[in-house]
Amino acid sequence: MSLYAPGVAPQQWVFASNAWGKPAIVAPGAPMAFNLSHTEGLVTLALTLENSVGIDVESRQRTTDTDLAERFFSASEVRYLSSLPTAERASAFISLWTLKEAYIKACGQGLSIPLDSFSFDLTTPGRIGFPCQALEPFEARYWRF
Template identity: 80%
Template sequence: MSTPDIRPLHLGPGEIHVWSARDPQIDDAALLALYRSWLSAEETERMQRFMFERDRHQYLVTRALLRSTLSLYAPWVAPQQWVFASNAWGKPAIAAPAVPMAFNLSHTEGLVALALTLESSVGIDVEPRQRLADLDLAERFFSASEVRYLSSLPAADQGALFMTLWTLKEAYIKARGQGLSIPLDSFSFELATPGQIGFSCRTLAPSEAQRWRFWQWEHGPFVLSLGCCPPSRHSPGMAVQLYETVPGRPHAPRSAVMCRLSHRQGQPLVPGWRA
């Protein structure tokens, strides 16, 4: 089966493109067969190991989203030709062909998300917005300042704030690519100022911590967080564009409610989301 003729895209320096797909809505048999034709033998074997059909389906859509989207930016590479490898902590990257793109994936029930950039450090996490707060988990793993802020809120607001912090922390961990070898209480997010994300990390020099940029959206019933570190402290910032797609079919820009982003002097909260 061939890939439909879809307009290629360009990814420039200082840009992050975030893609999402609603996997439960993708049920066309011919399209799913196309996705399976793109998988490597290892991916096919891994997919078959999932016990439940919904998990096999989401895995298939996730890999199709990654492979087909990469080919939008490198149209000379067919989706089935991409080869991936993971580092010692399990963070995947492109192994072949030699195309200078970095990516990160996340999924939750009902949504898969992909972040693409030319930078080397990008992390994305998506979770349901409405979830019970786990204060015990927060006290065990969050920083002291995060726990104090979470505990100070009315009980009705703690669930959403817990997921706000959790997805930001996951995005940072995934961007660093070192898994839970980075203690979750070694870095902290500050959310007291509406619309803004503050960040500090006791294992980074202040100048390095200040380079990190974070964004967060409400994406329907989901919260989506993104983190990236520009290659230089002199970088003018990172601009983010959202897309929604069904892998292998035409895509469209995606609008979502911006909740907050890293504050930079003179940078308004407007479309383009440069931080």
């Protein structure tokens, strides 16, 4: 982080967690946000200047219980997963799960945000749709996934 804040030595950084446990920079007053995630053999860090950020990584070899989607995902996401051939569901589930985790981490409120209160649309190959009714359209257009 010190690379982005000239004159701030690594030992000068002070961190604290918000009410939901998301760590943030307290001092110095640098306009930065970060998020960290890890999985088997991989650690990733996202750092932004002046914007919220959330990141999640999962192993593609992770065993999944796609039935969790029915309990926690939005109705449109459950329909999407059900429409896929069985062999493709686990991968699609992991894609949706990582997107959802990254979003709630960026919001800084973790699982206090119900996972079925927002959706991602993966029906168009190469495109991630975010038809989120919980956000004003003006705000939603600035999110990048």
